[in-house]
Amino acid sequence: MKIRFSQKKTAPDPELETLKAELDTAQADLQTAYRQFDLAxxxxxxxxxxxxxxxxxxxxxYLIRAIKARQPAVAAALPPKEDVTWT
Known part of the structure; x- marks a missing residue:
């Protein structure tokens, strides 16, 4: 007798993927802003x-908070962090 365990594959959340892409773009923008600051x-x-x-x-x-809100299981496993501040 074979026992099969089915794994539920959840479809990727398109809004979550959009938020992650926006975060990548925002992080690149932040690097650019710091480079401009260094040259000013x-x-x-x-x-x-x-x-x-x-x-x-x-x-x-904002994007980090929105991503964590879309992934409650992942957010619960992460230690709490303060907002990102760059000095």
Missing amino acids: VEPELVESCVYQISAVQARCN
């Missing part, structure tokens, strides 16, 4: 870069 010389450009970095960090934090 004029005070106005430095200030602009600081605002841009802050905005992209806020977007990354």
